[in-house]
Amino acid sequence: MDNALFSRRRAERFAQLLDEANGGRRHHVRSRDDDQLAPLVTLGRRLGTNPPIAEVNPEFRTGLRAMLLATAAREGVGAATAGRPAEKAGSGRGSLLPAVTARRARARGAILVGIAAGAVAVSGISAASENAVPGDALYGMKRGTERAQLALTGSDISRGQLFLDFARTRLAEASSLRGGRTGYSGVLDDMDADTRQGVRLLTGAAAQRSDAAALVAVDAFLTEQRRSLNALLDSGSRTDRVRTTESLTLLESVAKRADAMRAAIACGQHLTVTSDALGPIPAACS
Structure with missing residues (x-):
């Protein structure tokens, strides 16, 4: 996947489109990235409405959970705000920070949800590819799953x-x-x-x-x-x-x-x- 696809700007726009698709407030803006993000929004809605049924390998689930938690900790998703100095009342910057922080958290959360949903979907394909041999359509997926297992092994x-x-x-x-x-x-x-x-x-x-x-x-x-x-x-x-x-x-x-x-x-x-x-x-x- 192209890393530029989930730059901060696109991630925030992706979160907005997901909100709108699920009945949230429309933002009345149009981004040049919308055409590229539209298929992902459609996929997100389908995964939310009809989640794929797949048996996930326990070791894969444990490794994925550890990766997501590490990403969440590094990016500050869900970090407690207790102990932070309070912004001055009436400050324009102070009034904007909570909204910006919340929007960024939603964007990062959307990415993590997308990764998790994609991993569940891919795990179903991986299970179907277990008996694939060279020349079969799913053999590349089988070898890719093996590389993912190695990446999650310490x-x-x-x-x-x-x-x-x-x-x-x-x-x-x-x-x-x-x-x-x-x-x-x-x-x-x-x-x-x-x-x-x-x-x-x-x-x-x-x-x-x-x-x-x-x-x-x-x-x-x-x-x-x-x-x-x-x-x-x-x-x-x-x-x-x-x-x-x-x-x-x-x-x-x-x-x-x-x-x-x-x-x-x-x-x-x-x-x-x-x-x-x-x-x-x-x-x-x-």
Whole structure:
């Protein structure tokens, strides 16, 4: 979305149009932005009249709520006015400030409501895109939802586990692309990239904390992913089988790195001297 669309001036005009559309006082002004904002006003009214029914992922809801609360705190939406010095009676500036502040608060509130309503609507589309594969109309939405999940995830361990979940998803997509459908190799490329990202974050967290607990997720991932990849070797073209073997080779490298990391932590080796795509390279125990 174009950031200029919700500049302060347009946001205030958007709030006015929403008020008018819902039966509020008409402001008898015309803005050059009205034509661009009209579809958004129509969408806002439809969402208010017939809100979309969708099951929102609890983790997504929690992350969205935290983001909205942080935005509200930063922008001053809903901030208490207690403790502010009172304006002098009869002051022209003092009489204007409450109205201006209220108008800006309504504009900011309208933006937040729009974000929340849009997120609920998008969550319904996201649920419908869960089974999409490359080439499907909703596949872009599916990948966009994954990027949003990463943006709402804080710790390296959580992000690493999420990347490994995405690698599992890519493997499920690859399984559905067998039998001559194009895109198999590309999906495995994405799967391997997610695998490297997830392993790098988890081994990095293990090295930083000198704690092998983060490697448990790597071990579980390896067990499941190896089994599923080996099943793909029994079918598909020769090119697909060669590409599958490359992903299995990557998993072997991940297993060796996890074992070396666990051994280095056990003997107290320094773990952060060098690194590669899979994270820190542990030194051999002396």
